[in-house]
Amino acid sequence: MRSPRGSPPRRPGSRSACRRRPARDGSGVRPKRTYIVGLYTDPPENATVVCADELGPVIPRTFPPTPGWSGDGHRIKAPLNYSRGPEKTWVYGAIRVRDGQAVTLTASSRNSLYYQRFLEMPEQANPVGDIHVITDNLSSHNSKSTREWLLDHPRIKHAFIPVGACWLNLQEPWWRLFRREALAGQSFADPNEIDHATRQATACAARKVIAAGQAACLYSLMKPPRIRERSSLRVSRSSIAAGCCWTLGW
Template sequence: MIPRTFPPAPAWSPDGHRIKSELDYGRGPEKTWVFGGLRIRDGQEVTMTAPSRSSVCYQQFLERVEQANPTGTIWIVTDNLSAHRSVSTRAWLEDHPRIHHAFIPVGACWLNLQEGWWRLFRKAALAGRSFCNPHDISYATELATAQLNAHARPWVWGRPAPPTRTRKRRYVYVL
């Protein structure tokens, strides 16, 4: 997520035509990345914002995931980002034997089942908002995480079953 500023909307000309201007927006020097994870058994999520997608930031996120899940084995299903496969991350994982990685095969992004959760999170935290700085993005992320965790339910993949319709009238034809 990058804080952006957009120019004001173009106005109308005196003869009633819209004045066309090229889209010109500025991106600030500070980028903010959102890391997120979902515990499917109860729907609780862990999120974190970071200034980069480096191995160090990813390891900080894994520490948060480990703190949120104090017992048992933790499986992280993730893509093949270099920060997820780096030497420092592998060394960090050796020191934390409860955490295991399962990588999505390259070219099979449709297997990433967390994309549905990301869609809901982006809608709750980021949709329709304008952010001036990374602190605004962090605040929106924390607020959306708290709201979604307050209403968390076990995560069920896929589309819900269509509702069953009861018949209003039942006709019996006798010949």
């Protein structure tokens, strides 16, 4: 078996060979990838396209006290705490492709119940037309409970990205902006502080997008300040996402 680019032959049963096999219809077109790109470039009429994903877990931990001295002239010591505790917080996020506006929700678990509760947020924010949700293949996104819930919410339609193609989900670069605003250099004592930081960062991101005037500038806010040669794979995927943004005229 030979690679399309003329590289040395691969073993037919190898993993790399399986990744490049053509579509079932023999056309060489990836149907899932083509469908998602079509939602970006030519969305259905009167429909809203959103990208959704989860971030986390964000785990609060106990930090040592401020360095100081005791009354008898000894340094105050604190026992080292290697554990991070049982409290975990997941952040659900969705960005609307049309204008770059985002919604977030914090949850104590990543399961079908919280995912369904999260889907109600873009549904309420977009009361008219169908809602196409581009997301990954997490089990809670396609569980029996979620499928039954979707029967009562027919406007919401899922578009699952192919395995290994997370760069097709524009929520992924939005998380970079979120981490800088909400998590970088912060210390959280409990989930309530994480929820507060999430709300503040989401509002800050919305103000930046509005100030930019176009959602195309959303990518310029999220891209790293400089491009490193060592991360050529990540740069190429980011360039594809940027090209998609500018093609859409966001």
